[in-house]
Each structure stands twice: as structure tokens, then as C-alpha cells.
Amino acid sequence: MSQQKKSPDPFSTFNETIETKVFIIGAGPVGLFAVFMCGMAGLRCCVVDSLPHIGGQCQALYPEKSIYDIPCFPDILAKDVVSRLSEQIKPFSPRFCLEQQVQSATQQEDGRWHVRTSTGQNFLTNSIIVCAGSGSFVPKRPPLHEIETFEGKSVFYSIKNKKDLSGQNVVIAGGGDSAVDWALLLQPIAKSLHIVHRRDRFTAQEHSVQQLKQHIDQGHITFHPFCQLQDLHGQNGLLEHVGIVHKEQGYRTIKSDILLPFFGLQSDLGPLGQWGLNIANQRICIDPTTGTTNKPGIYAAGDIATYPHKLKLIMTGFAEVAQIAHHLKNYLFPDRFFAFKHSTSSGITKDLI
């Protein structure tokens, strides 16, 4: 009986070592276009991102905003840039491994790189294209004594399931979109809800702010303006009170089981900073004509890559990965000659290495 060969799920993770010719760090717009340009060069890619979705900043930070400087699109939403890129790379069937941060890369004797991610997944690759934007996004932590002992038990920077907070005394810190949106979502199910903010106004969508003000006026939510978090009280990671300070009225505590600090995200070059790459101002230095770094087989493009007069634009990153794909093919196959061809002549190749 003949068995039909199942094609691998492009979004799954695997336990065995994954071997690839090209390993791309970051599934932002530049990483996705790198898949396309490498595909046009006949190279199949594996893409890893720490986020649970593709699209990088466009999807995570401003999906509903219009972008006006993508060539050929006078006005396109950021999320639509991502879906069009996703469509464009389909013929090249990249393998995506999401929700894992790339941590280490060690060069082996045969010149290949052994890459390991935060989930313990191993990869063996002939080349790496770092399209890591500003690095991994991590939440900004309030500078509170021993906050790490409460994190994951009663202090959370994101919420997976709002039902987990049902019947709890919740304190939200911050005044931006996340603070306001989560206050509105949790108010009906929380036992008590307090918002601590260093200002007396919110910087969020106007209609959400209006809704929030109504809840504050009706006493469903207690608002503490001009206040900052001061300390945490509790045992074994379980919070009992949050201490706050008002700039004139001084210190007080709020009964609290859960603290949600929403002070935004900060980017962190993270483990990539320890790879021995030439770094300037948290960016990887490249030769813009080839995208090469100081490490053989490691390239960088997009916001993470720097050189004099670099513009951090999506279209700049697109051009950089075009240069890289061309150079990379010659790096991977030094004994062969590859003539440059327009896509109108080459078409879309399905024969990938």
C-alpha cells in the first residue's frame, strides 16, 4: 500500500534538529521579504520569531495604521502589508517556528552554524540573516524591590485568559491603550479594580477613555491620579497590598491580589548582543552593498542593521535583503557562477535547495 507523504506544517515546531541553508531571525516585513528574495535565488528558508504571529512591528504595534511609503501602494494598512507579503512568499513554503527567541549561534568546524532557541529547538544552518528589528520586544518593568518574586504569580505584563482574573482585587498601573482597554475588559469580572497613573489623563482611544471615565464616575473603578507604584507586600509571590505614592498626599496601600503594570514595551538586543558581532548603538554593523557582518555566513537587514546614513524604513530593508540574497547564493556555492536575472526572465522557481 502506498503511503502519501505529508508535507510539514509550516507553523509547527519540531524536536529534531532542523537543517536549513538559510535561517532567518525575525518574521517582520523585512524577514518575510528575505524569504521571497532567497526563494527567487532558489534557497528555502526557516524563519524564527519570538512573537506568536508574523509581521513584526507592523502587526504588533500599528496594524490599523496607514503606511504611505510602500512603493506601488499609495495608502496601505500595516496589517495588509503583512498579509500581502505572506501571499508573496507562499510559493517558497518557508518553515516558521514562532514563540521562541533565538539565543545562541555557534560556528561548527564545517562552517555551519548551530543555532538554539528558548524552547530548546536546535537548528543547523549554512547561513543566518538577522532581521530582528529592534531586538525582541519585552515589557517595561517597574523598578520595584523584589518584583521578580511576584512575576508570573501575581504580577503580569500580559494576560492570556481574562477569566483567570475573575473575582480578584486588581490594580492596573499605566494610562495608555493597554491600561484603559484591560480596565474596561476586567471591570465586569474583577472584585475590585484600581488604576494607578502618574498623570490625571489617559493617552488612549477617545471612545475608550470616555467609557472608562463613566465607570470611574459611577464608582466601578477607583482612579489614583498623580500616583506612582512604590512597593509590593505579600508572601511567596502572592500579593496582598500594593504601595503607592501621591506627589502631595504621600504614601498609601491598596488591597490587591493582582498587579498589571502596563508601561509599554522596550526592545532589547538580548542574546544577539553576545554573538561577537560588530555592534553600534544596539544595531549590527553591515556592509550595505552585501549585508555581510563581521562573522562569515551571518548577514543582517532591516531596522537591526546599521551603516552611515541608514534610514529605518521598510523599503530600505527590502532593498537590503535583495542585496543579501544575491551575495548569499555566491557565498553558499563559491564554485558556481550565478548570473543576475530579472524576475521577468527567471519567473518563480519551485526548485529550492
Ligand code: FAD
Ligand atoms: P521588525 O518589524 O521589528 O520585526 C523584527 C522581528 O524580529 C520581531 O517580530 C521580533 O519579535 C523578532 N525578533 C527579534 N529578536 C529576536 C530573537 N532573538 N529571536 C526571535 N525573534 C526575534 N516604516 C515605514 O517604512 N513607513 C512607515 O510609515 C512606518 N511607520 C511606522 C509607525 C510606527 C508606529 C512604528 C513603530 C514604526 C513605523 N515604521 C514605518 C517602521 C517600520 O515598522 C520598521 O522599519 C519595520 O517594521 C522594520 O522591519 P524589520 O522586519 O526589520 O523589524
